[in-house]
Every structure is written in structure tokens, then in C-alpha cells.
Amino acid sequence: MTHILIFMVAGVALVLAVELVAHRTKLPAAALLTVCGLIYATLPGTNIVLDPHVILTFILPPLLYSAALNSSLIAIGKNLRPVISLSVGLVLATALLVGFGVHLFLPAISLAAGIALGAAVSPPDPVAALAIGRRAGLPPKLITLIEGEGLLNDATALTTFTVAVAAATSGGFSVGLFGFKFLVAAVGGLAVGIVIALLIRLLRSRISDPLMVNSLSLITPFAAYLLGEEIHVSGVLAVVVAGLIIGHDTPRFSSGASRLQTSAVWRLVDFLLEGFVFILIGQQLPAVVKGLGAYSTSDIVVAVAVTLAVVLLLRPVWLLVTQFLPRRLHTRLGGTSAAESPLNGREVLVMSWSGTRGVITLAAIFSLPLLTSDGTPFPGRDLLLLCSYVVVLVTLIGQGVTFAPIVRATGLKADAAAEALERNEARTAAANAGLSRLAQMTEDEHLPSDSVDSLRTNLEHRLERYQRRADVLESARNGEIPVSPEYEAALAARRSVIDAQREELLRRRDLGHLSDASLRVLERELDLEEFTLPRRH
Incomplete structure (x- = not known):
């Protein structure tokens, strides 16, 4: 217990130090923390071995829930087709292609075991990509796609993984059974998420104390996940759906004090959990390599090469096929909105390089059983662990470090002036709504004239300030917010x-x-x- 406490204290100190270095060097903190974990793993002493059940039960739900709270249900709805394409279609394609590829070159690894590997390495972890993308000013559309994919792909991957492992341990694999179980898990997870969200809405309408609201928020992801798993549906999808609905409802059902407090708490939870997760990823090196003595070098190279090739190459191919070929089909179906318009070449390049893998991949692959149902060793378990670990390291460190330069090279950037103007227009509309309500209250109620004059003057001054700001923003060029010395x-x-x-x-x-x-x-x-x-x- 003492060494765990020491690790936690040292871990927080390391996370803080790495964040400072990342801010100064512009390098991604996720990659730096993973490298620190790798270095620590080579030092003498005790390593903390990743417990998949701890990750899936205590780490994944709050991280997914927090991401869902800060996502936009409306934006994801507008981009639903590409989000589903990436989070369901691409995940399934990756799982199947990795499974068939590994089984083809290494027949000793069953098809079901290969698909389990493919399912584990298929879901990108968007934490690093989003952190870099936001700092680099990626357009909102790409941010939404990365967020939406990251929210939904874990449910697809883990459901596929569970079915594949069951087939590998029992010795049979049925496409029909797989499809049925996947559908039940997805529909059930969706239903559980909606039920939890409605229950939380009912409770929050009766709670006003910020501490109670915050406590309710902290237990929500665990309640959604545990309920989903208890009835054998996708707990991960339940967490995501609940978070999206609750995040959408929060402005309507929570007070300002509750929102400020809850937002601060979840930022802290994200910061610490993500930091520890990346350190933990690096520390798994000894656990991964210890069982490789039973495999030849050629088998190791082939398995790793096939897995990496599918993960790195299928994503850009998938994006190209799904974005460029169906344009005529989109037009025949009635056209597309601006949000749903196909990605251009630069956007495809950025999205192709945003597929960093993370702790979900390792949590899944570490949960592989040691033995099958007949008591024989699980086929190629240690080799599958290595393949997954290499994919995580290559994408997390390799793509993570190079993602920002690629974004800058493409020249893709959010229109900061347009976003600022949108907010300014909303502030103006809100101030006018305040003036209208004040006029109505003056007619219907006997209010002190000095209070009315003070409120009216304050709102009118705001409107004047917003108008001046609007004039500055409307003169913006190239999406950059003009510098106003007066402002x-x-x-x-x-x-x-x-x-x-x-x-x-x-x-x-x-x-x-x-x-x-x-x-x-x-x-x-x-x-x-x-x-x-x-x-x-």
C-alpha cells in the first residue's frame, strides 16, 4: 500500500512537471508522459501492472462522461454519418482486417483471437489529438468528428472484443451470433443511457445545492456503466449517451454556481486521470515482453507488421473512400449541409493522423484470459499483447509528436473571428432580451425607478460595447481576430x-x-x- 501511495504522489508531481515542459516546448503531454513511464519501467524496482478491470470500471467511465459533457449533441447530430462511419464502420473493418491478416500469416492464432486483437487496437483515444488540435486551432468540424468518434468507438470496439474472446475461448465464431450480440449490446446501452439521463434530470430539478449537484455528477458515469454491465449491454455506450444528454440539458436544469463548480471538478478529474493513464501505459513494457520467449523473431515481426499496417493504412483509405466516392450519392439523397459536406484532402490528412491509440487498447488486450474453455492456453496471448502495445506506442508517441506540425503544414485553422462574432451576436441578443424583460417588469410591477434606471444603463452600456466589438470583428481578415488597442x-x-x-x-x-x-x-x-x-x- 505504501508503494502505491508513493507512486501516486510521485505521479502527480511528474504530471505537473511534464505539463510545464509541454507548455514550454509545445510537445504533447501525452507522449511525454508515456516516455516517462517507459523510462521508469526500465529502472529497478516495482512497476504497477495495469489491471483491466480497474481501468474499465473506475478510469474509463469518468473520462468518457467528462468528454461527453463537453461535447455537442447538436454538432454530433449534424455530423452523424461521418461519426458513425468512423466509430462503427472503421472500427469493425479494422477488427476484421487485423483478424484475417494475423490468422492468414500465423495460422496458430485463431481467427477469433485475431479479431479480438483487431478489436483492441481499433478504437482511437482522442485525448492527445484533441489537446493538440485545440491548441493548433483546428476547425470546429474536425474537432467534432474527433470527439464524436472517440465517444462512440469504444463501445463498438469493446463489444466486438467481448464477442471475439468468447468465440476464441469456446472454439467457434459465428457472424450471425456476433451481429445479434452486437445489436443487443448497442440498443441496450443506448436505452440505459437515456434512462440514466432522464433520472438525473428528475433529480437535478429537485436539487439546488451545488455540492449535491456536483456529487450527483460524479456518481453518474459509474451508475450508467455498472447498470449497463449488470444487464449485459454496453456500459460504455450507456455512459456516453447519458453524458451527451445531460451535457445538453445542463444549461437548462442547473444553476450558475453548480455549473462553475462541476466544470472545475471535472477539469481536475480529467487532468489527473489522463496523466496517470499515460504514465501507466509506459510502465507496461516489462509485462508485455516477459512472455515473448516462446515466439520466433519472424513470427513477432510478422504479427506486429500486419497489425501496424492495418491500423495505419486502413484509416486514410477508409476516409478517402467514404468521403470522396459518395459525393454523387450525397447529392442524389438531397444534398448535404455545410456540417456534413465531405472532407477535403487536407482535412482527410489531419483526420488520418488523429488516430492515436491509448489505454482502452491496453485495458482490452490485458483482459484476455490465460486459458480457453478446454484448459489450453489462449492462442498467442503474449504476442497479441505485444502487437497492441507497439500500436499504442507508435501512434501515441509517433503520431502525437508529429500531429501539430502536420496541422500547421495543412494550414487548417478555425475562423476565430467568426466564432468571436457569433458569441458577440449572442451577447447582444441576450442583452436585448434583458431590456425587454425589464420593460415588461416595469409595466407589470412597481419597481424602484433608481433600480430600473441602473439595470437599463448597465445593459445599454453592454450593447454599446458589443456593437463596437462587432465592428472590429466584421473587419477581420483570414479568420484572425483584429487587435483593437481600445478593447x-x-x-x-x-x-x-x-x-x-x-x-x-x-x-x-x-x-x-x-x-x-x-x-x-x-x-x-x-x-x-x-x-x-x-x-x-
Whole structure:
């Protein structure tokens, strides 16, 4: 127990240190943490061996749920065809092609065992790609595709993996049975996610305390996952569906205080869990290589080469085929919206290089049983572990490090000015709605005139500020937000005023004229005011 505690403390320190290095060097933190884990694995001492049940039960649900909360149900719906193509079609194609390829070159590994390997290596883990893509300013459409694929592909892959392992251990594989079990797991997971989301909506409508809302949020992914697994459907899909619906409903059913607190907690959970996961990936090297003595070098090279080739080559081929060939078909079906329009060549290149694998691949492959139902060793288990581990390292480190340069080379970038203008227009509409409500309240209720005048003046000043900002944004070129000296000076002045107020509060506390409890209340007011200001770049 002591060595686990030491590992956790050292792990948090390492995650913090690597994040600082990543910010300075612009290298992906995921790749750096994995390399640190690899280095640690070669040192003398105890390594923490990955427990697949811990990963699938305690690590995967909160990570998926948090990603779903921050995704857009509407955006995924607009891009549903490409998301389904990547998260279901490509995953199944990868699993089958890897399975047939490995079985063809290494007949000792059964087809079902090969498909289990293919299912394990098929789902990309979008954490690293999204972190790099957001920093590089990828367009929202590509961010949505990467997010949507990452949310749904785990359910497809794990369901396929479970069915394939069952076939490998029992000695038979039926396409019809596989399709039936997959359909039941998917439909059941979807239903469980909807039920959990509706239950949480009902509970949140009766809870107003932010701490209770936050506690409810933390247990939701585990409830969805465990319920799904208990009734033998996809717990992973249940978590994703629940997160998407709850995230969509949150602005309507939660208070501002609850949203601020819940958002902060989930950011911390993501930061720590993702950091530990990548360190853990690197540490699995000894566990992977210890059983390879029974295999010839040629068998190892062939198995790894086939698996890597399918994973790296099938993705761009799939994107090219599904994006470029069906254009005439899309037109015949009534055309496509801007969100659903086929990807161009640069977008296909970026999407092809965003398929980094991660902990789901290792959690799945480590859960392979040691023995089949008749007591014989599971065919090629150690070799399958190596293939999966190499795929994770090559994609996570190789693609992770080179992803940002490729994004920059393509010139793809979000239209920052258009996004800022969209937000500015929404602020203007909200302020006008506030003025309309104020006018209605003035007619229907007896409100103090000084309060009405103060509120009206505040809203009118906002509208003037938004109009000036709109004029600046509409003059933008190449999607870059123009630098407005007046706007920047106004922001600096507002920050300076907040800093002066904080300093005065601290001075009064130090002199004994203000209690610490009162200081915290007043500081929170200033913190919330500062939080509304645009972030410094």
C-alpha cells in the first residue's frame, strides 16, 4: 500500500512537471508522459501492472462522461454519418482486417483471437489529438468528428472484443451470433443511457445545492456503466449517451454556481486521470515482453507488421473512400449541409493522423484470459499483447509528436473571428432580451425607478460595447481576430481595477478590519467578475 501511495504522489508531481515542459516546448503531454513511464519501467524496482478491470470500471467511465459533457449533441447530430462511419464502420473493418491478416500469416492464432486483437487496437483515444488540435486551432468540424468518434468507438470496439474472446475461448465464431450480440449490446446501452439521463434530470430539478449537484455528477458515469454491465449491454455506450444528454440539458436544469463548480471538478478529474493513464501505459513494457520467449523473431515481426499496417493504412483509405466516392450519392439523397459536406484532402490528412491509440487498447488486450474453455492456453496471448502495445506506442508517441506540425503544414485553422462574432451576436441578443424583460417588469410591477434606471444603463452600456466589438470583428481578415488597442486597454483597466480591490481587501484583513470568512466571500465576487473577462493569450 505504501508503494502505491508513493507512486501516486510521485505521479502527480511528474504530471505537473511534464505539463510545464509541454507548455514550454509545445510537445504533447501525452507522449511525454508515456516516455516517462517507459523510462521508469526500465529502472529497478516495482512497476504497477495495469489491471483491466480497474481501468474499465473506475478510469474509463469518468473520462468518457467528462468528454461527453463537453461535447455537442447538436454538432454530433449534424455530423452523424461521418461519426458513425468512423466509430462503427472503421472500427469493425479494422477488427476484421487485423483478424484475417494475423490468422492468414500465423495460422496458430485463431481467427477469433485475431479479431479480438483487431478489436483492441481499433478504437482511437482522442485525448492527445484533441489537446493538440485545440491548441493548433483546428476547425470546429474536425474537432467534432474527433470527439464524436472517440465517444462512440469504444463501445463498438469493446463489444466486438467481448464477442471475439468468447468465440476464441469456446472454439467457434459465428457472424450471425456476433451481429445479434452486437445489436443487443448497442440498443441496450443506448436505452440505459437515456434512462440514466432522464433520472438525473428528475433529480437535478429537485436539487439546488451545488455540492449535491456536483456529487450527483460524479456518481453518474459509474451508475450508467455498472447498470449497463449488470444487464449485459454496453456500459460504455450507456455512459456516453447519458453524458451527451445531460451535457445538453445542463444549461437548462442547473444553476450558475453548480455549473462553475462541476466544470472545475471535472477539469481536475480529467487532468489527473489522463496523466496517470499515460504514465501507466509506459510502465507496461516489462509485462508485455516477459512472455515473448516462446515466439520466433519472424513470427513477432510478422504479427506486429500486419497489425501496424492495418491500423495505419486502413484509416486514410477508409476516409478517402467514404468521403470522396459518395459525393454523387450525397447529392442524389438531397444534398448535404455545410456540417456534413465531405472532407477535403487536407482535412482527410489531419483526420488520418488523429488516430492515436491509448489505454482502452491496453485495458482490452490485458483482459484476455490465460486459458480457453478446454484448459489450453489462449492462442498467442503474449504476442497479441505485444502487437497492441507497439500500436499504442507508435501512434501515441509517433503520431502525437508529429500531429501539430502536420496541422500547421495543412494550414487548417478555425475562423476565430467568426466564432468571436457569433458569441458577440449572442451577447447582444441576450442583452436585448434583458431590456425587454425589464420593460415588461416595469409595466407589470412597481419597481424602484433608481433600480430600473441602473439595470437599463448597465445593459445599454453592454450593447454599446458589443456593437463596437462587432465592428472590429466584421473587419477581420483570414479568420484572425483584429487587435483593437481600445478593447485591450479597456480589458487591462478592468483587470487592474479588480486587482486593486483585491489588494485593499487583503490589506483590511491583515489589519484585522476584515475576517477571513468575509474575505473569502468578497474574493469570490471578484473572482467571478474576473472569470467573465476574456482569457489572456
